[in-house]
Each structure stands twice: as structure tokens, then as C-alpha cells.
Amino acid sequence: MADLLTLRSFEIESVEKKGKDWILDIDILPNRAHDCASHRGVGREIAAILNYKMKSVDYKLKYIKEKITDFLKIRVTDNILCSRYTARMLINVKVASSPSWIVERLEVCGLRSINNVVDICNYVMLETGQPLHAFDFDKLGGNKVKNIIVRKAEKEEKITSLDDQKFDLDEDILLIADDEKPLCIAGIKGGQGPEVDKSTKKIVLEAANFDYLTIRRTSKKLKLVTDASWRFEREPDADLTKEAIDMAASLIQQVTGAGILSGLIDVYSKTDKDKKIALNPNYAKNLLGIEIKDKEIKHILENLGFKSSHRGDILEVVIPSWRKDINIQEDLIEEIGRLYGLEKIPGRMPLVALISPQKNDYLIYRDKTKDILLGLGFCEAYNRSLVSEREVSLGRKKSIELANPISQEQKYLRTYLMPSLVSNLIENKKRVGDIRMFELGRVFEKIQKDKKQTTKEQKSLAGIISLENTEKQTPFYELKGGLDLLFNKLGITDCWYDDAISVKSSIPGFYQPAKRAEIKTGEDVVGWLGEINKEILDNYKIYTEAAGFELDFEKLVRLASEEKVYIALSKYPSVVRDISILVGKDIKVAQVLNIINRAGGKLVQDVDLFDMYKDEENFEGRKSLAFHVVYQSKNRTLTDKEVNKLHSQVIKALEKEGWEVRKQ
Amino acid sequence: MLNKLKQDAFKKIEEAKTLKEMEAFYRQYLGRKGELSRFLRSLGDFPEKERKEKGKLANQIKEELSKLIEKKKKEFQTSGFKVQSEDKLDITAPGLKLPQGHLHPMTLVQRKVEEIFQGMGFLVADGPEIETEYYNFNALNIPQNHPARDLWDTFWLKDAPLLLRTHTSPVQVRYMEKHSPALRIIVPGRCFRHEATDTTHEAVFHQVEGLMVDKDVSVGNFKAVIEGFLKQFFGPDTKMRLRPSYFPFVEPGFEIDIKRKQGDWLELMGAGMVHPNVFKSVGYKANRWQGFAFGFGLERLTMIKYGIDNIRLFFDNDLRFLKQF
Numbered sequence: 003m004a005d006l007l008t009l010r011s012f013e014i015e016s017v018e019k020k021g022k023d024w025i026l027d028i029d030i031l032p033n034r035a036h037d038c039a040s041h042r043g044v045g046r047e048i049a050a051i052l053n054y055k056m057k058s059v060d061y062k063l064k065y066i067k068e069k070i071t072d073f074l075k076i077r078v079t080d081n082i083l084c085s086r087y088t089a090r091m092l093i094n095v096k097v098a099s100s101p102s103w104i105v106e107r108l109e110v111c112g113l114r115s116i117n118n119v120v121d122i123c124n125y126v127m128l129e130t131g132q133p134l135h136a137f138d139f140d141k142l143g144g145n146k147v148k149n150i151i152v153r154k155a156e157k158e159e160k161i162t163s164l165d166d167q168k169f170d171l172d173e174d175i176l177l178i179a180d181d182e183k184p185l186c187i188a189g190i191k192g193g194q195g196p197e198v199d200k201s202t203k204k205i206v207l208e209a210a211n212f213d214y215l216t217i218r219r220t221s222k223k224l225k226l227v228t229d230a231s232w233r234f235e236r237e238p239d240a241d242l243t244k245e246a247i248d249m250a251a252s253l254i255q256q257v258t259g260a261g262i263l264s265g266l267i268d269v270y271s272k273t274d275k276d277k278k279i280a281l282n283p284n285y286a287k288n289l290l291g292i293e294i295k296d297k298e299i300k301h302i303l304e305n306l307g308f309k310s311s312h313r314g315d316i317l318e319v320v321i322p323s324w325r326k327d328i329n330i331q332e333d334l335i336e337e338i339g340r341l342y343g344l345e346k347i348p349g350r351m352p353l354v355a356l357i358s359p360q361k362n363d364y365l366i367y368r369d370k371t372k373d374i375l376l377g378l379g380f381c382e383a384y385n386r387s388l389v390s391e392r393e394v395s396l397g398r399k400k401s402i403e404l405a406n407p408i409s410q411e412q413k414y415l416r417t418y419l420m421p422s423l424v425s426n427l428i429e430n431k432k433r434v435g436d437i438r439m440f441e442l443g444r445v446f447e448k449i450q451k452d453k454k455q456t457t458k459e460q461k462s463l464a465g466i467i468s469l470e471n472t473e474k475q476t477p478f479y480e481l482k483g484g485l486d487l488l489f490n491k492l493g494i495t496d497c498w499y500d501d502a503i504s505v506k507s508s509i510p511g512f513y514q515p516a517k518r519a520e521i522k523t524g525e526d527v528v529g530w531l532g533e534i535n536k537e538i539l540d541n542y543k544i545y546t547e548a549a550g551f552e553l554d555f556e557k558l559v560r561l562a563s564e565e566k567v568y569i570a571l572s573k574y575p576s577v578v579r580d581i582s583i584l585v586g587k588d589i590k591v592a593q594v595l596n597i598i599n600r601a602g603g604k605l606v607q608d609v610d611l612f613d614m615y616k617d618e619e620n621f622e623g624r625k626s627l628a629f630h631v632v633y634q635s636k637n638r639t640l641t642d643k644e645v646n647k648l649h650s651q652v653i654k655a656l657e658k659e660g661w662e663v664r665k666q
Numbered sequence: 667m668l669n670k671l672k673q674d675a676f677k678k679i680e681e682a683k684t685l686k687e688m689e690a691f692y693r694q695y696l697g698r699k700g701e702l703s704r705f706l707r708s709l710g711d712f713p714e715k716e717r718k719e720k721g722k723l724a725n726q727i728k729e730e731l732s733k734l735i736e737k738k739k740k741e742f743q744t745s746g747f748k749v750q751s752e753d754k755l756d757i758t759a760p761g762l763k764l765p766q767g768h769l770h771p772m773t774l775v776q777r778k779v780e781e782i783f784q785g786m787g788f789l790v791a792d793g794p795e796i797e798t799e800y801y802n803f804n805a806l807n808i809p810q811n812h813p814a815r816d817l818w819d820t821f822w823l824k825d826a827p828l829l830l831r832t833h834t835s836p837v838q839v840r841y842m843e844k845h846s847p848a849l850r851i852i853v854p855g856r857c858f859r860h861e862a863t864d865t866t867h868e869a870v871f872h873q874v875e876g877l878m879v880d881k882d883v884s885v886g887n888f889k890a891v892i893e894g895f896l897k898q899f900f901g902p903d904t905k906m907r908l909r910p911s912y913f914p915f916v917e918p919g920f921e922i923d924i925k926r927k928q929g930d931w932l933e934l935m936g937a938g939m940v941h942p943n944v945f946k947s948v949g950y951k952a953n954r955w956q957g958f959a960f961g962f963g964l965e966r967l968t969m970i971k972y973g974i975d976n977i978r979l980f981f982d983n984d985l986r987f988l989k990q991f
Contacts, residue, residue, distance in 0.1 A: 010910065012910075013921070031912040032814060033814075033912045034912070235813060288882060288956070289939060290884060291889075332917040332941065335917075344907075344908040347885050347889060347908075348886055348889075349887075350890050351891065351894070352878070352880065352887040352890070352891065354848065355848070359784065359789035359850075369777070375767060376769055377767060378767060379764070380767045381768045382769045382770040382773055383770065383983040384772060384983065385983065386870045388869070402796075402824075404821050404830075405822040405823060407821070408861075415796075415830075426983045429982075433984075434986075438767070439983070446795075446796065455825070457796050457823070
């Protein structure tokens with residue numbers, strides 16, 4: 003049965019044996035809590051699935067002469083907030099402990115046994131889904147005829163609950179009160195005073211229906227959730243009150259021998275009418291994808307308690323008031339589908355046009371970029387988008403703050419990827435040597451657009467390297483080489499590195515000020531590259547060098563192209579000459595390259611820096627740069643004489659700058 | 667005597683295993699003080715009759731041995747048979763550790779998911795992570811104050827009436843607003859829920875949602891498409907089942923479970939037929955279109971595929987973990 007319920011109605015979380023009986027833990031779907039959060043509700047589901055009939059129960063109440071109306075009056079001041087209030091009275095009640103069968107069933111369902119009257123109220127609630135409440139009649143305020151009033155609380159009114167909690171009330175909260183004071187927070191919790199205890203002889207039973215939104219709001223406001231409030235929040239049917247109260251009265255009579263006063267007080271403005279929904283059987287078959295006869299549809303609906311009749315091609319279905327979740331024909335189609343059996347619906351591939359979806363440039367470059375970095379030895383990181391205040395204070399962007407963070411460590415949306423990568427580095431440094439990591443993710447900031455403050459999110463690509471051994475290569479230059487390769491593979495040809503150390507630079511503060519560069523196309527900044535600020539690393543006792551880069555990935559994708567143009571290979575051999583020069587420490591390689599290219603002209607096919615080093619002692623504060631200069635023509639073999647002439651031109655140009663060209 | 671010499675010599679030459687041994691052999695027999703050389707010099711001591719015969723034989727042996735020595739020397743050289751322990755390569759020593767890159771396991775899974783759905787003609791769509799209440803809830807038939815909102819605990823921004831999307835469904839709404847049916851898309855993306863975190867729950871996580879809208883799309887179509895996906899992702903023997911469930915933006919609504927090796931069912935994704943109110947929100951004509959939508963957690967799928975038991979590993983970025991994929 004558990005499997006059947008799982009397949010047709012609700013998931014059964016567990017099935018446990020207890021004595022001669024079984025306990026099923028059922029995950030009632032949120033939209034069925036109003037009618038199925040009870041044994042009777044689930045029973046009705048099972049009846050629908052198995053084609054059984056639900057028995058109606060006759061509670062066989064034995065009345066005494068006295069009339070309830072001679073003792074009790076109910077006044078409901080707002081019949082929208084309280085759509086129904088049903089009351090009964092019993093006398094000669096012997097309050098004692100409950101019979102074991104009630105105690106056991108309550109325990110299985112997680113409820114403690116208190117006394118027979120309260121237990122029976124809870125038992126009826128579990129079975130029917132209707133919460134009940136019992137008052138000690140003698141403890142109510144008033145004279146011979148007592149009043150119970152359903153009203154809104156007044157400003158500054160207070161109540162102390164059964165379990166000694168004090169609550170401040172306001173005018174939005176609904177109360178059950180007598181002539182003198184509040185008796186309960188309606189539908190949520192009983193107050194101290196009129197509760198049923200060992201001395202109680204006369205009781206008033208209450209079964210009512212309250213507006214779910216009011217209960218929800220009050221429950222949230224007072225931070226009070228009870229078995230009763232939980233059920234009322236989910237809109238049980240107003241029709242349940244009479245049945246529940248009769249069941250409770252009958253049980254109390256059975257168990258305690260009490261007498262039931264004749265008459266029932268029922269303040270009820272019937273607003274729940276049965277709904278009528280037009281169902282198109284062909285649409286149902288089409289939406290589900292099944293061949294099913296109209297007769298079978300009618301049968302399934304009948305099992306659920308929905309009567310239907312044909313009106314031409316349409317089936318007019320009557321939805322009883324206790325199914326508040328059925329409002330449109332798709333709701334009915336779900337009922338039909340699930341009771342027919344979802345497993346019986348044949349899988350059939352849809353008939354569609356044979357067109358490939360347009361592939362997205364962004365996806366192509368995203369995958370390509372990740373694969374290139376993978377090939378360069380990088381591991382991919384995924385970092386959370388929510389970070390601490392410290393991380394967003396390291397840059398110049400305005401960060402976005404959350405109103406309800408789960409912790410101080412995750413209060414802001416990240417403005418850069420780099421800080422998280424630095425954390426990844428710090429964590430991993432404890433265990434490994436060389437580290438190469440990257441991340442492609444979104445960053446966020448507050449910006450001004452059209453004079454308004456708005457949020458901006460964009461995709462960013464960042465990477466970090468730390469090497470154990472920096473003899474052969476430093477992290478900065480390895481990253482630079484990697485980026486050049488990346489730009490190359492993405493077809494981006496005009497990126498250059500500018501060491502803009504101006505105050506206006508957009509580079510955030512986690513890079514070493516003298517060891518960083520802006521990466522640009524033209525004057526447009528695409529990102530930056532730099533050595534990670536040593537102070538940050540020192541704080542974590544990391545003394546090796548690390549370098550990182552971060553790029554605007556969306557800009558990169560716009561610049562990227564897949565177009566490759568073939569350039570014919572030269573048929574003629576190239577001649578390589580080496581030049582080694584000494585330049586001042588501050589002279590940039592780019593400057594030297596410019597001079598060489600300009601002096602050598604078109605016939606300089608390539609200039610390749612193959613060595614760079616500083617020697618404080620011997621070079622007097624200068625550094626040595628060594629280049630291979632490759633001379634080649636597309637249409638003839640260059641003679642030695644030509645090459646020599648060119649080369650001496652280049653040397654002259656370099657010497658003109660005041661640089662020493664070292665003799666080979 | 668010569669014959670014994672011959673026998674010994676040929677035996678010894680076979681035993682020579684190194685160039686050094688070859689050289690020693692040469693010295694022993696053919697060198698200046700070698701046995702054969704000495705014998706040839708000593709021919710004069712023999713009677714004239716025997717001299718010619720013995721001389722001939724000795725020279726024959728000398729020639730044969732010389733040839734053999736040459737041959738063996740060549741062998742040693744070409745087969746690199748210069749076997750001395752310093753020259754040998756320890757082929758069991760590890761190769762140079764070149765830097766090896768690894769993609770995050772969720773990237774690998776997302777790629778596979780995209781590949782499978784693209785193969786079925788689904789387009790991959792994307793949208794903002796910061797969303798409006800309208801796109802995240804209202805347009806999806808989740809009105810304000812409705813208890814259904816309790817199913818999604820939301821992060822709100824402090825200075826703006828915006829939230830962090832709790833699912834990637836808003837992108838479906840945005841896409842439908844800009845495109846008329848027929849359409850089929852998947853939306854992988856990052857989402858946020860204000861939830862307590864543990865080994866299977868994170869506040870920041872990833873989802874993949876899918877949507878297909880056309881004239882006659884049915885539950886049967888959905889079953890076939892999703893079964894196609896599951897079989898391609900987990901293997902052709904994968905078993906799945908559909909059971910009833912509830913989400914405000916679909917009706918009928920289902921849950922899809924797959925059967926594990928252990929025989930029990932594992933909940934994998936929520937799905938259903940797009941609710942008419944959602945079609946209404948995006949401006950589609952009423953009663954004209956049908957569609958299905960589904961959504962699953964990418965972490966969950968990755969954990970199932972690789973047998974990972976702790977969701978926090980995805981954000982720890984421990985290289986020992988990342989290097990396993």
C-alpha cells in the first residue's frame with residue numbers, strides 16, 4: 003500500500019511495524035494539506051486509488067434533557083475571520099487519564115497524553131484534520147448563561163498561554179474571549195484559566211474555522227506554531243467542524259460516561275459553495291498523452307467524490323468544498339493522470355522540426371577558454387558568490403549587501419574573483435607545492451545608470467599561480483605567457499600590457515603596486531595581471547611568490563574570433579642574429595623591441611627575448627637583455643651583406659638610446 | 667693441441683658479454699702475446715712436414731676468430747650492448763611531472779548535460795542571478811503571502827527591492843517573453859537559498875532547468891525526453907519512475923526518481939506541465955500551447971555520478987579533491 007500511495011498520491015518516507023500495526027510516515031504535498039493532513043484524508047485517497055467506498059459514521063450521540071442554549075451563547079464579531087464556530091457542551095465529565103489505545107496512537111503521532119478530554123480533542127484532530135478545543139465551563143466568566151465571543155484583540159491586551167508564555171496582542175490578532183478576558187489566541191493556543199483539569203465537571207467543546215491568512219500572520223508575529231495553527235494555515239474545509247465535534251462528543255461520552263446537552267450551537271455563514279469546472283476530455287487525453295475513455299475519466303472522478311455530467315463535448319465536474327486545490331481543469335487532469343497511473347503513460351518522443359539550436363558564442367568561448375587553461379595545467383575552482391566585508395573592501399567597486407545574510411562571513415556579493423582564489427591558494431599551500439587555479443564566475447557591483455543606482459553583474463575570469471621553485475620561471479611571467487597563449491588561441495591579437503601605476507588605475511589593492519599591469523586593447527581595460535600583494539600572503543605565513551590575473555570575460559568573448567586567416571609561409575630561409583644589450587633597470591622590454599623593429603623594418607620577421615638577468619655587481623645597476631632577431635624576406639633569400647647591414651642599423655639605433663650593445 | 671685451442675676459443679667467445687671481455691679475449695688469443703699468435707710464431711719449432719698443415723689450420727682459426735670478434739663487436743655496439751650499470755636507464759623511475767590541469771567536476775557534469783540536451787535540439791539559455799520578485803515568484807504563479815513561498819527561503823538585497831534567484835525558472839519566463847513557441851531550452855545556473863547548510867545542503871548551489879513548449883506537448887513526451895536524457899547520462903539500464911508532486915508553476919506536477927544499484931529509489935528532479943497562469947504571465951494566447959518543465963540540482967547529479975558524499979567539497983576547492991577528476 004505504501005508503494006501504491008507513493009505512486010498515486012504522496013511519497014511514503016518509511017514503513018515501521020509497531021505491535022500488530024504499522025506506522026507510515028507520509029510526505030503530504032503542500033497543496034493537499036488542507037484535506038489530507040489527517041487519517042480520514044489519507045483514507046479517502048486510498049479509497050480513491052483502490053476503488054473502495056468511504057463509510058460515513060453515525061456517532062450515536064445520547065442527549066440529556068438540558069439544552070445548550072440555556073447555558074451558552076456564542077457571538078462571532080467577524081464572520082470572515084471566523085467563518086464557522088460550532089460548540090457543544092457536556093456535563094458530569096470525569097477527567098482522568100486516557101485509555102491506552104488513545105495514548106498509544108497519540109504517541110505514535112508525536113503527541114503527549116495529558117488527560118482524557120484533551121487527548122480526545124487531539125485524537126479527533128488527527129483523524130479528521132479539524133483542530134478542537136475544550137474549555138472548563140465553570141471557569142468561564144459570566145453568570146448562569148455564559149458568553150463566548152470571537153473578536154479581535156484590543157490594543158495593549160495581553161494573554162498568558164497554558165504553558166506560561168506571555169504574549170502582547172494587537173488589533174490584528176483574533177481571540178476567543180469570555181465577558182471578562184481573553185480565553186485563547188484563536189486557532190493557535192489556549193490561555194491559562196479555562197483549561198480542562200482534574201476538577202473539571204462541565205466542558206464546552208469548540209470546533210471552528212478561521213481565516214488562514216490571519217492565523218499565518220499571527221503565528222509569524224508571535225513566533226508561535228502549534229498543531230492547530232499548522233492545520234488552520236492550510237485551509238481545512240469549514241464543513242469539518244460538525245463532524246469533528248460530534249466525534250469528540252461521542253468519544254468523551256463513551257470514555258467518561260458524560261452527558262451531552264441537546265442542541266448544537268453553529269454560527270455559520272455558508273460561503274463555501276461546490277465548484278463547477280468544465281473539463282474537455284480531449285484536452286485531458288492530449289495533455290497526458292494517453293488514450294482513455296470518457297467513461298473511465300468519469301469513474302476516476304467519481305472515486306474522488308467528484309460527480310460529473312456531459313454537456314456536449316465537455317464534462318461538467320462538481321468539486322466538493324473539501325477540495326480547495328481543484329480550481330482549473332488542469333487540476334482535474336492531474337487527478338485523472340495520477341489515479342490512472344503515471345507509470346502507465348507511454349513515453350513518446352515529441353514530433354519536432356529538425357533544426358539545431360543556434361549555438362551561443364559565449365558557450366563556445368567559455369568551453370574553449372577552460373580547455374586552454376586546463377592544458378596549461380590549471381585546476382578549476384568554484385567559489386561562493388557570498389563573501390565577507392573584508393573581501394569586498396579590497397577593491398574599488400561598490401559592493402552589494404544582503405538584507406538577510408546567513409552569516410557575517412557571507413554578507414556581500416563578491417566584487418572580484420581574486421580574493422577567493424587567494425583564499426584557495428592559502429588553503430592548498432598547506433599541502434602542495436606548485437599551485438595553478440582559475441575560476442570563471444560572476445561578480446557584482448552597484449553602479450549609476452541613467453542617474454539611478456542599479457546592480458550590475460558580469461562574468462569574470464581569474465587565475466592564480468604560486469611556484470615552489472622560481473629559478474626557471476616566476477609566477478608573473480608564467481601567467482603572462484599563459485595569457486598570451488590564451489589570447490592567441492581565442493583569436494585576440496591586440497592585447498597589450500600597460501603598467502599604469504597611476505592613482506586613477508582601476509587595479510584593486512591586492513596586487514603589488516610595482517609589479518602589476520593593466521591588460522588593454524587600445525585604451526580599453528580588459529583586466530589586469532600582477533604579483534599578489536606580499537602583505538596579504540605574509541599574514542598567512544606564505545612566503546613564496548604568487549601572481550594572479552582577472553579579466554572581464556564578456557569583453558574577452560566580444561573580442562574573440564574564430565576566424566583564422568592563412569598567411570603563406572615564406573619559401574626563403576631566415577637568418578638569425580643575436581643581440582645582447584645592457585639597459586637601465588627601468589627600461590622596458592617593449593621599448594627595446596620597438597627600437598629593434600623600427601630600425602630593422604619589414605625584414606625583421608620576429609624578435610624573441612631569450613634571456614634577461616640582473617647582476618648588481620657587474621652591470622652597475624643595469625640589466626642584460628638578449629634577443630634572437632630573425633631576418634626574413636617573403637620574396638628572396640637575403641644575402642649576408644644585406645643582413646649585416648640591417649643588423650648594424652639595429653645596433654646603431656640601440657646605441658643611440660644610450661644602451662650598451664655587448665660584443666659577442 | 668690446436669683443436670683444443672680452437673674449442674676453448676670458440677667456447678670463450680660465446681661467453682663474452684661485454685666489450686671489455688671481448689678485448690680480453692682478443693688479447694688472450696690474437697694479441698701479441700696471445701695463444702694463437704704465439705703458436706704461429708712457434709711454427710718454426712715443428713718438423714717441416716707438420717709446419718704447413720698446422721700453419722694453415724692456425725691461420726684458418728685466426729681468420730674465423732677475427733671475423734667472429736668483428737661480428738660480436740658490431741653486435742655490442744648496435745644493440746647498445748655496452749651494458750655497464752651506469753649506462754642503464756631505470757625505466758621504472760617516474761616521468762617528468764608536467765603541470766596537469768583539471769576541470770571542476772560540476773563543469774564536467776554540466777558539459778555532459780548540455781551536450782545531451784543540445785543533441786535533442788535544446789538551446790542553452792542564461793539570465794541574471796539578481797532577480798526581481800516578479801520573475802522569481804509572481805510570474806511563476808507563486809503570489810505574495812502564499813504559503814508556497816515558504817518552500818523557498820529567499821536572500822533579499824539590502825538597498826533594493828531585489829533578491830538572489832532561488833531557482834533558474836525566472837530565465838524560462840524571460841525567454842518565453844522574448845520568444846514565441848515552439849521552443850526548447852535548458853538553463854543551467856547558480857541559485858541561492860537562505861537555508862541551513864549541511865552535508866547535502868548549501869546556500870549557494872547550481873540547478874539545471876528545462877522547458878519545452880509546442881502545440882501538443884504531453885506528459886508522454888516529457889517521459890520520453892527525460893528517459894532519453896537519463897539513459898544517456900547514467901547508462902542504458904537506468905530505470906526511472908514518475909510520481910505525483912506539487913509545484914505552483916506546473917499542473918500536473920511530478921517528481922522523478924531513479925533506481926539505485928542498491929534497489930531503492932532516489933529523488934532526482936521535479937517537473938510538470940507548465941501551468942496556464944505561467945503562459946498567461948508571458949503573454950501566450952490561452953489554450954493554445956502546452957509544455958513541460960523540469961529542474962534538478964547539479965550538485966546532486968554530480969554527487970550521484972561520482973559517489974561524492976559531502977556537498978561542501980564543491981566549494982572547498984581542495985586540490986586533492988579537484989585533481990581526482
